[in-house]
Amino acid sequence: MKSKTDLIITNSSKLVALKNAGNSPLTGKNMQNLGIIENGAVAVNNDKIIETGTSSDIEQKYSAENIIDAEKNLVMPGLVDPHTHLVFGGSREHELVLKIKGASYLEILASGGGINSTVEATRETSEEKLIRSGRKRVNQLLAHGTTTIEIKTGYGLEPEAEEKCLRVINQLKEDNKANIISTFLGAHIVPKDWDKEDYIHWIVNEGLENFSGLAEFCDIFTEKNAYNLDDTKNILSKAKELGYKLKIHSGQFTDLGATGLAAELGAVSADHLEQVSDEQLDTMKKSGTAAVLMPGVNFFLMDPLYADAERMINNGNIVALATDFNPGSCPSYSMQMMIALACYHLKMTPEEAIAASTINAAYAVDRGGIAGSLNNGKSADIIVLNVEEPAHIPYYFGTNLVKHVIKSGKQIF
Numbered sequence: 306m307k308s309k310t311d312l313i314i315t316n317s318s319k320l321v322a323l324k325n326a327g328n329s330p331l332t333g334k335n336m337q338n339l340g341i342i343e344n345g346a347v348a349v350n351n352d353k354i355i356e357t358g359t360s361s362d363i364e365q366k367y368s369a370e371n372i373i374d375a376e377k378n379l380v381m382p383g384l385v386d387p388h389t390h391l392v393f394g395g396s397r398e399h400e401l402v403l404k405i406k407g408a409s410y411l412e413i414l415a416s417g418g419g420i421n422s423t424v425e426a427t428r429e430t431s432e433e434k435l436i437r438s439g440r441k442r443v444n445q446l447l448a449h450g451t452t453t454i455e456i457k458t459g460y461g462l463e464p465e466a467e468e469k470c471l472r473v474i475n476q477l478k479e480d481n482k483a484n485i486i487s488t489f490l491g492a493h494i495v496p497k498d499w500d501k502e503d504y505i506h507w508i509v510n511e512g513l514e515n516f517s518g519l520a521e522f523c524d525i526f527t528e529k530n531a532y533n534l535d536d537t538k539n540i541l542s543k544a545k546e547l548g549y550k551l552k553i554h555s556g557q558f559t560d561l562g563a564t565g566l567a568a569e570l571g572a573v574s575a576d577h578l579e580q581v582s583d584e585q586l587d588t589m590k591k592s593g594t595a596a597v598l599m600p601g602v603n604f605f606l607m608d609p610l611y612a613d614a615e616r617m618i619n620n621g622n623i624v625a626l627a628t629d630f631n632p633g634s635c636p637s638y639s640m641q642m643m644i645a646l647a648c649y650h651l652k653m654t655p656e657e658a659i660a661a662s663t664i665n666a667a668y669a670v671d672r673g674g675i676a677g678s679l680n681n682g683k684s685a686d687i688i689v690l691n692v693e694e695p696a697h698i699p700y701y702f703g704t705n706l707v708k709h710v711i712k713s714g715k716q717i718f
C-alpha cells in the first residue's frame with residue numbers, strides 16, 4: 306500500500322539533499338559533500354518535506370496527486386539570500402558610467418552621490434510604492450530560485466522613514482511568498498542632515514526599543530566615513546540587551562577590528578570581510594559567527610580585492626554567500642550568479658559555493674532548522690534547475706537556470 310502525500314518531485318539527475326548537514330552549517334572539507342542522491346526524489350506533505358530517496362524508492366512508497374517530473378534535471382533546496390537591502394526608492398544606474406571612468410564607492414559617497422541619493426528617494430517614496438517595488442523584487446528573487454531572503458532597512462535613516470521601511474519588510478513577510486527575515490540597519494551611514502552623536506543617541510535610546518517588535522536582527526555598517534568601533538560596540542551591545550540577533554557589515558574596505566568585536570558579542574554573521582585578520586577569523590570560529598561573502602559587490606564596483614574565502618574555509622569558518630542586493634553596489638537578484646562569482650573570483654569549488662548558498666546561508670539568518678537542506682520536517686522549499694550537475698550552475702553562468710520553484714510545498718514557477 307502506498308502512502309498518500311501531496312507532492313512528489315521525482316526523476317532528477319541528482320538530488321542535492323544536503324541531509325548530512327541537517328540543521329548545521331558545513332565547514333572545511335565537509336563543504337564538498339552535498340549529500341547527493343543519484344536519480345533522487347522528494348516527497349512533500351502540506352508545506353514540509355517528509356522523505357527523500359531514490360526516485361524508485363519514493364515512487365514505490367508514495368502516491369501523490371501532484372507529481373513534478375524533473376526530467377533528469379538537478380533538484381536542490383531553495384537558495385537562501387542572507388543579505389539584501391531590497392527596500393529603497395529610486396535607482397542609481399547613472400553611477401555605472403562614473404564607475405567605468407574610475408570613481409570608487411567611497412569617492413562617489415564623498416561627492417554626495419551614492420547612498421545619499423537613495424536615502425532621499427526612499428524618504429520621498431510612499432509606503433505603498435515601496436511595498437509595490439519590494440514585491441516586484443521578492444518575486445524576481447523567487448524567480449531566480451531564492452526562497453529565503455533577509456531584508457534590511459538603512460535607506461530611511463530617520464525615525465519615520467526607518468519605521469516605514471520596517472513596515473514594508475513586514476508586509477513582504479506577511480505576503481508569505483518567500484521566507485523573509487527582517488533586519489534594522491539604522492546605522493548604515495550617518496544621515497547627512499543629522500549630527501552623528503544625535504543620530505546614534507536616537508538609535509540607542511529610542512529606535513532599537515521602538516523597533517524591537519518589527520525586526521529580528523540589528524545590523525551596522527562599520528567603516529571609515531560610517532560608524533567606528535566604539536559606535537559599533539555601543540549600538541550592538543544595546544541591541545543584544547534588547548534581544549535582537551546581531552549582524553555586521555565589516556571589513557569591506559578597512560579592517561577596523563569590528564569583526565572580532567561582533568563575534569565576541571555573539572553575532573550570527575559578519576558580512577563582507579574583504580579585510581579581516583586571522584585573529585578575528587578565530588574569534589568568529591569560536592562564536593560560530595558566519596562569514597557572509599558577497600562577490601557581486603566587488604564585481605559590480607570593479608574592485609579586484611575579493612574576500613579570501615580559501616583562508617576562511619581552511620580555517621574552519623562558516624562561509625556563506627549573499628547578493629547584497631542594493632541599488633549602489635550590487636543590484637543582482639541572482640544567487641546563481643553569486644555561486645558563479647564565488648567560483649571564478651573567490652576560488653571556491655562549485656560544491657563549496659552551493660553549500661554556502663543553501664545550508665550555510667540559512668545558518669547565517671538563523672534558519673538552519675527550516676531551510677537550506679532537504680531534511681525531513683524542513684520547509685518544502687525546492688528548486689528544479691535546467692542543468693544536470695551541481696557544477697553546471699557556475700559553468701553556465703549569467704543565465705537564470707530555474708525550471709521550477711516550489712515554496713512551502715506550492716509550485717510557484
Ligand SMILES: [Zn+2]
Nearest residue numbers: 388390554629
Ligand atoms: Zn549590505
